[in-house]
Amino acid sequence: MLWARLVLPFQLNHVNVYVLDDGDSWVVVDTGVYNQATCDQWEALLSGPLAGRPVSRVIVTHFHPDHIGMAGWLCRRMDASLTMTPCEYKTAERMLQATEGELHGKFRALYGSHGLTSPCLEKVVAVGHEYHSIVSDLPGVVELMSRGDLISIGGRSFRVFTGGGHSPEHGMLYCEADRLLLCADQVLGRISPNIGVLPSEPDADPLGVFLRSLRDLRAEIPDDTLLLPGHDVPFAGLHKRVDELTRHHHDRCAAILTACKQQALSALELVPHVFERKLDLTQIGFALAETVAHINRLVAEGKLTQLERDGLYSYAAEA
Numbered sequence: 496m497l498w499a500r501l502v503l504p505f506q507l508n509h510v511n512v513y514v515l516d517d518g519d520s521w522v523v524v525d526t527g528v529y530n531q532a533t534c535d536q537w538e539a540l541l542s543g544p545l546a547g548r549p550v551s552r553v554i555v556t557h558f559h560p561d562h563i564g565m566a567g568w569l570c571r572r573m574d575a576s577l578t579m580t581p582c583e584y585k586t587a588e589r590m591l592q593a594t595e596g597e598l599h600g601k602f603r604a605l606y607g608s609h610g611l612t613s614p615c616l617e618k619v620v621a622v623g624h625e626y627h628s629i630v631s632d633l634p635g636v637v638e639l640m641s642r643g644d645l646i647s648i649g650g651r652s653f654r655v656f657t658g659g660g661h662s663p664e665h666g667m668l669y670c671e672a673d674r675l676l677l678c679a680d681q682v683l684g685r686i687s688p689n690i691g692v693l694p695s696e697p698d699a700d701p702l703g704v705f706l707r708s709l710r711d712l713r714a715e716i717p718d719d720t721l722l723l724p725g726h727d728v729p730f731a732g733l734h735k736r737v738d739e740l741t742r743h744h745h746d747r748c749a750a751i752l753t754a755c756k757q758q759a760l761s762a763l764e765l766v767p768h769v770f771e772r773k774l775d776l777t778q779i780g781f782a783l784a785e786t787v788a789h790i791n792r793l794v795a796e797g798k799l800t801q802l803e804r805d806g807l808y809s810y811a812a813e814a
Contacts, residue, residue: 496514498512500512501526501533515651522554523550530629552576557580576638577633609761655667656712659707667681691787717733748793762810
């Protein structure tokens with residue numbers, strides 16, 4: 496099993512991809528964003544450490560551009576098959592089939608209803624949502640993997656696990672014999688994966704889904720498993736990390752509740768209570784979507800009340 500780190504044009508400046516020895520060929524897990532720099536890196540890998548054997552299969556954990564971006568390019572370049580969970584593939588298809596104007600319109604409606612106004616609104620929408628330009632066209636045929644499926648790669652048997660919250664049906668591969676979990680972004684060692692609402696589901700509860708997914712992983716995966724994440728470095732200690740992530744999100748919910756006991760606030764006004772650091776235009780969109788996810792969890796629990804006036808939402812809590 497080989498580990499490569501590909502450059503990303505974001506503040507989070509890299510993504511991990513894993514290449515598994517499958518005897519006469521390679522199996523790739525995740526691919527990086529579609530741009531010239533990543534194409535050059537893949538060409539260097541294919542002509543260097545991967546030379547002499549084809550890539551026969553590309554497994555993509557979820558639809559986000561840093562994981563699926565190069566999948567279509569790599570499948571065509573190597574005549575490889577694509578494997579994904581059904582919801583992740585359908586979400587990627589839907590994103591690619593929508594026009595850029597349609598995508599921007601949906602994000603504009605989401606952010607606008609939660610307090611973001613022009614000209615900042617237009618800048619955030621334009622900068623942060625460029626799916627078409629950094630994801631290559633997908634193959635027309637996909638092999639679907641679902642929770643519980645067994646995938647054999649190079650003599651190892653991997654069981655498919657799925658999670659949610661960060662993405663709809665995030666795929667993971669677990670080898671029980673060797674205590675390996677290719678977990679991509681479902682669990683990260685030093686940062687929390689972004690848990691944000693999608694504009695197509697503004698009232699959804701992705702944080703609730705994410706916390707349940709963490710509990711399931713903690714119950715089913717042994718603590719001594721080596722986790723191979725989508726960013727940063729491999730790590731062990733899954734149970735402790737799940738507890739830390741759970742506490743992190745509970746603390747954010749508590750901060751929102753405290754602020755809303757003073758006065759009704761919009762999601763945009765609550766962003767500084769959730770993210771203390773200064774945010775650039777790209778980060779504001781993600782931060783606002785994540786703040787709404789925490790708000791939706793609190794509304795679902797009956798701890799926050801949503802108020803609406805002239806198409807703008809604010810939130811109040813009992814003092």
